[in-house]
Amino acid sequence: MPPLALALWLFNVVIDTGGQLAFKAAAGHPQAGEGLARWRHMARRPWLWIGIGCYVAEFLAWIAFLSLVPLSEGVLLGSINIVALMLAGRLLFGEKLTRLRVIGMLLVSVGVAVVGAGA
Amino acid sequence: MRRLYLIGFPLLMAFDTLAQLSFKMAGSHALPVEANLAWLLRVFGHPWIYGALIGYIGAFFTWMSLLEHAPIGPAFAASHLEVVSVMLLSAWLFHEPLTLARVAGALLILAGIACLGVAESREGAAAAREPAAAG
Structure with missing residues (x-):
């Protein structure tokens, strides 16, 4: 893989994981309230906007990355994001990694990679 | 919680699917791909791009609702x-x-998703037992 593609891929993993974690931080806030009040609470705090910013940056980085590597290779490498988020959820939100959850996440991850490899 | 997931994840799938298929439709109707205004006008002049927009917005609101309770690792998978x-x-x-x-x-x-579903219903059952045990 060319160095630029490798850099773009690493950037994508970081920004995708970071964006999802920001969304979780926004959505899971315990004092957010219900219904419309919950959305107002989220909109007034930075997490939601950080998440949206990451999405936009990721969209551009992903298009640039796919212009350098074949789509199948791209999808294959994208499946790493599932594992990255599993570990980050454990570290930052204390999410329990039960055996069944780990098996489930790894199966999905391998499945996405296999679909990508078969494209 | 169980009902939230049973409605939320299929809804998320429906919105995501609508967005992807609409992108494909809009993109193939706007061929050839060019980095200019004419191409953008062809893309946005086609009704499918609005299907993609609806899919994106719907998926966003569904996802943010799911994440209120769903753990990010399993939910993302x-x-x-x-x-x-x-x-x-x-x-x-x-x-x-x-x-x-x-x-x-x-x-x-x-x-994998079947495993995650079973894992969540076990978590839910465990969480339901805890307050009873504490009280």
Whole structure:
């Protein structure tokens, strides 16, 4: 893989994981309230906007990355994001990694990679 | 919680699928791809791009509602159900080949999501027992 593609891929993993974690931080806030009040609470705090910013940056980085590597290779490498988020959820939100959850996440991850490899 | 997931994840899949298929429709109707205004006008002049927009916005609100309670690791993995639905619909609508590898990958994704579903219902059962034990 060319160095630029490798850099773009690493950037994508970081920004995708970071964006999802920001969304979780926004959505899971315990004092957010219900219904419309919950959305107002989220909109007034930075997490939601950080998440949206990451999405936009990721969209551009992903298009640039796919212009350098074949789509199948791209999808294959994208499946790493599932594992990255599993570990980050454990570290930052204390999410329990039960055996069944780990098996489930790894199966999905391998499945996405296999679909990508078969494209 | 269980009902939230049973409605939320299929809804998320539906919005994500609508967005992807609409992008494909809008993109193929706007060929050839060019980095200019004419191409953008062709893309946005086509009704399918609004399907993509609806899909994106719907998926965003569904996802943020799910994340209120769902753990991010398993939920992000489960959101890949979209890969399976897009694959099946592309085979039907765009005649993209269903190779053995793709079908095998789809089955692995489904098996993984089934595991996550069982894991969550066990978590839910454990959480329901805890307050009773404490009280």
